[in-house]
Amino acid sequence: MVGGWRLGTRGMVMALRPIPQAVRAAQARASDPSSSAFVSANAGSGKTHVLVQRVIRLLLDGVAPERILCITFTKAAAANMAERVFSTLGHWVTLDDAALDAAIVEAGIARPDARLRMSARKLFACALETPGGLKVQTIHALCTRLLQQFPFEANVPARFAVIDERDQNEMMERANLKVLLDASRDVNSAAGRALNTAMASAADVTFKDVVREACLSRDHFLAWNQRAGSIEAAAAQVSAALGVATGDTIEAVEREIVNGPHLPNSRWKEVAVILESTSKSDRKQADRLREALVFSGSAQVDAYLDVFLTDDRTPRDSVLSKKFRDNNAVIAALFDAESLRIGPLIERRRALTIRDRTQALLQIATVAAANYQREKQERGLLDYDDLIEKTLEMLDRVSSGWVHYKLDRGVDHVLIDEAQDTSPKQWDIVAHIISEFTSGKGAREGVERTIFAVGDEKQSIFSFQGAAPREFDARRRLLQRKFVEAGLKFDP
Ligand SMILES: Nc1ncnc2c1ncn2[C@@H]1O[C@H](COP(=O)(O)OP(=O)(O)OP(=O)(O)O)[C@@H](O)[C@H]1O
Ligand SMILES: [Mg+2]
Known part of the structure; x- marks a missing residue:
């Protein structure tokens, strides 16, 4: 092209912006x-x-x-x-x-x-x-x-043969599907348990979403897995980063939450009766305690925590009415001690949920990646x-x-x-x-x-x-x- 003009692709002369001398x-x-x-x-x-x-x-x-x-x-x-x-x-x-x-x-x-x-x-x-x-x-x-x-x-x-990104996506879908099938066929297999864990902590996601999430982050997970040496070692790193012990389990923390020294679940019924006697807000707390008794496991923990936390899981401004406190100093002291005790336990439970979910995703990604890898090998393909x-x-x-x-x-x-x-x-x-x-x-x-x-x-x-x-x-x-x-x- 000469002097700011050039022949266009169809032979037309097109004006171009002049190119500055410095450029x-x-x-x-x-x-x-x-x-x-x-x-x-x-x-x-x-x-x-x-x-x-x-x-x-x-x-x-x-x-x-x-x-x-x-x-x-x-x-x-x-x-x-x-x-x-x-x-x-x-x-x-x-x-x-x-x-x-x-x-x-x-x-x-x-x-x-x-x-x-x-x-x-x-x-x-x-x-x-x-x-x-x-x-x-x-x-x-x-x-x-x-x-x-x-x-x-x-x-x-x-x-x-070389597969392009489209073939690769299709093969990955198949690899994911296989994880789903295997997991649903045997819920006690490693993949079955991992899927359960991954889904337990997020009730609104489906099997497919979880596998997809794991597979999309597959490279990241696998590289990490490889660096750490094993899935367990990678999970131990997560534990360390989150400040929880490797042997800590969600179940143990949950038992500790509902079965503490101040307000163990064995006393909820009796305390609910006492709460009945005062204001509307205290009666609501009594309902919450009784409701918690209907459930067990994680669901009971969540229901019990409603006594201390609002819907967006921040601590309630006042757990008990002033009137109740004035009339029931001993019970009020139990609630105060309980408020202080459960804070760190909630944090630990959250950390353990993250750790278990990460470990589960790591497990799923590893299995899906292995399926994908196997199909490539069997068919002599390289991506x-x-x-x-x-x-x-x-x-x-x-x-x-x-x-x-x-x-x-x-x-x-x-x-x-x-x-x-x-x-x-x-x-x-x-x-x-x-x-x-x-x-x-x-x-x-x-x-x-x-x-x-x-x-x-x-x-x-x-x-x-x-x-x-x-x-x-x-x-x-x-x-x-x-x-x-x-x-x-x-x-x-
Ligand atoms: N000295 C020059 N003489 C003639 N045309 C030029 C000159 N410098 C750039 N152009 C034209 O400007 C346009 C943009 O240039 P080019 O595609 O090389 O930019 P680029 O920096 O590679 O862009 P991208 O970042 O999109 O890759 C092209 O049509 C190119 O032919
Ligand atoms: Mg260019």
């Missing part, structure tokens, strides 16, 4: 392919444009297409990147000399000559036709390719997380020399779009792929190998975890240090 200068610097760079800039500021310019400049500089690897996170972003590279190169084939010169200058090369024009016109065919040509792909596609090449080293089925995981495991296992010769021997330039969406594990894969760029061993005569990443931290799909901005920045600093130490140029 152009920054873009030109970022698209200079002789220096590695990390660029963070706002939405629509031209990051993908610069990345595409860099690819084109690399090709114009004579870099073979197969030595360039462009990766991104989503299929849409990869398609967008590829489309822009190929439509630009395709367009060049159709330009006359003057227009092509202008386009090459726009790409950042000052004085194009006839030879450069000739190679510029060949780039389109060359990038498309070279075996293993220009690689513009998602990180998942890259991993798929690596795993297919090295199934033995990666410890994956030789002819694995997107497996692709990343297995690739990383393989790269961690093999020596960096092996990686160099088998994997990245062909790649001299790695370009990453939407880098803010690159997870820590995906960055680790990138780090393996470019590990030899800076080690000297991998440097070939006269070849400057580069990494280029563009992203916008504000657009990160991970930003809800607060991880991405730090990740992008941390990787930039790490790589910058490595590159500079290796005597390579790196633009921050």
Whole structure:
């Protein structure tokens, strides 16, 4: 595009907002392919444009297409990147000399000559036709390719199939359903008991809601489970965090609540009779005590606590009327002592409910995840997380020399779009792929190998975890240090 105008996709000339000189200068610097760079800039500021310019400049500089690897996170972003590279190169084939010169200058090369024009016109065919040509792909596609090449080293089925997010959701639904069926078939199984516990503390949720909740947080639960070593160990951590003893049970606390030293349930009937004698509010308390006697277990505890707590479970302003207190000092003292005693017990009961529910969800998530895992294994399937995981495991296992010769021997330039969406594990894969760029061993005569990443931290799909901005920045600093130490140029 020249002078703030460009040919639209349907051949129409479209007016664009003029691009400020400062932006152009920054873009030109970022698209200079002789220096590695990390660029963070706002939405629509031209990051993908610069990345595409860099690819084109690399090709114009004579870099073979197969030595360039462009990766991104989503299929849409990869398609967008590829489309822009190929439509630009395709367009060049159709330009006359003057227009092509202008386009090459726009790409950042000052004085194009006839030879450069000739190679510029060949780039389109060359990038498309070279075996293993220009690689513009998602990180998942890259991993798929690596795993297919090295199934033995990666410890994956030789002819694995990849499932996308939709298949994955369907399979998870099935895995969840199986937990439900198993649990309802045998309520005393681990899953059956866990479902019971998870549901007991939230009367308005259904089986399905509970399993769903557990499965949605599955990764989180499983990672935690793994760190802790077992479900029991994870539950012990919850106990510690909540300040309750591992051996503490809700039942024991509940017995303690209704069977204390001041107003044990054996005395409720007799006390209710005395409460009858005074005001309306005291009669209501008498009703509450009698009602509590109808129930047992948790329900009795809840009914008894109504004597001391309001509907929104805050302490009542006055448990007894002034008149009652004046006439029944001994009984009033029992109620006061009871008010003080039950506060900490209520807290403990709440903490134990949270602990038991967490443990139950952990149990359900583990069983559902195991079902899902089993189906994948039986059918030789890998999901997107497996692709990343297995690739990383393989790269961690093999020596960096092996990686160099088998994997990245062909790649001299790695370009990453939407880098803010690159997870820590995906960055680790990138780090393996470019590990030899800076080690000297991998440097070939006269070849400057580069990494280029563009992203916008504000657009990160991970930003809800607060991880991405730090990740992008941390990787930039790490790589910058490595590159500079290796005597390579790196633009921050
Ligand atoms: N120097 C430039 N010359 C011509 N067009 C440009 C230039 N810089 C940006 N543009 C155009 O501006 C638009 C937005 O640019 P681009 O898609 O590269 O931004 P981005 O930063 O990648 O956006 P996003 O954050 O959405 O990924 C595109 O149509 C692009 O072609
Ligand atoms: Mg973009």
